[in-house]
Amino acid sequence: MTTDAGPAVLRYTAFSREPEGGNPAGVVLDASVLDDPAMLAVAAELGYSETAFLTAPPADLGGVPGRAFTLRFFSPKAEVTFCGHATVAASVALAERIGPGELLFATPAGPVPVTVAEDGGVLRATLTSVAPHTEEISGPDLAEALDALRWPAADLDPALPARIAYAGARHLVIGAGSRERLAGLDYDFGRLEAVMRRLDLTTLQLVWRAGPELFHVRNPFPVGGVVEDAATGAAAAAFGAYARELGLVPEEAVLTLHQGQDMGRPGVLTVVLRAGDPRVRVAGTAVRIP
CATH class of the missing domain: 3.10.310.10 (Diaminopimelate Epimerase; Chain A, domain 1)
Structure with missing residues (x-):
């Protein structure tokens, strides 16, 4: 209209x-x-x-x-x-x-x-999603991103290695070693924006694994002029591709991603992986804001 x-x-x-x-x-x-x-x-x-x-x-x-x-x-x-x-x-x-x-x-x-x-x-x-893929990130680039986040490398989860994942947009996936680490998001906005622009990233997908198919995530988005995205479907699709490609979940799985709790805007994203189909499905509800 x-x-x-x-x-x-x-x-x-x-x-x-x-x-x-x-x-x-x-x-x-x-x-x-x-x-x-x-x-x-x-x-x-x-x-x-x-x-x-x-x-x-x-x-x-x-x-x-x-x-x-x-x-x-x-x-x-x-x-x-x-x-x-x-x-x-x-x-x-x-x-x-x-x-x-x-x-x-x-x-x-x-x-x-x-x-x-x-x-x-x-x-x-x-x-x-469109056909996804993942790629390695260099040690210096990851170190620069972590410095901008103010996250020590010792606070990461080695079972969730950092990768750049794509399912329509590029996202840097970084695994937090604890829920407390994920909750502590206080980054250098300008510095992280500069790193992301150089690597052509849309958001960072910060992840803490709470269970075999249950994850909590946060998404800094300084390149969009926003400190943090409250629920990020593109990053969820990229993460689904990342998790399957690295063998972190079965080839066919339904993942639940909780996002927004630390912002006071809780949301739930469902990521569906199907055997034989490289694409990723992301499902959720929506409601009009009065």
Whole structure:
């Protein structure tokens, strides 16, 4: 919907059933009148980690007519190649208007299908990532990132070796040796931003393993102008690929990620790994913020 003041900007929070939980995202269901500077201005004014902008799909995308879109993401500072929580928010916003079912988005990272299903009156969106991969990080680069975090190497979990993981955006995965270490997040914003820009990272995925398939995570996001992301679907997808590739979980598994507790915005992300399919599925709810 577009008004004389411009396209309507909806506010949703993803990976929570409560407006006070999860990660807020802006959603513009019709961004056809906005150019790139205007989209960036909307995202900056809103101040959420990302805002999703929907326009007509490219002719070659495919999908069901009326259920396929181009989807772009802007942080307050720049465009982001892929954002999971804003995808979930946009999918639930669409499903409230056109009904649950299959959606297909053309994103800067590639096509992303989403299934929205209703269960007991609650809409739940499941996105499927683009093909993921992981790569090594050099010792000096990791040391620089740890210095910016103010995390001593002795506080890390050697069973969760640091890697750069990708499932639409690049994230540096670092394993914390304790829940207390994960809770202690007080980093050098400018220094970490500089490291991340040099390595082309979107967030850091800081992880503490609470059980075989249960993890607590946090996501610094200085490159987006945000100290921390409250629930990060793109990083969850990247982490799922990381955990499977390193043999930390079975090839077919359902992982539960808790995020946002340390920010006072608790959320839950479900990561689904399927045997024979390298892609990662991330599922969660979303609710409109009044």
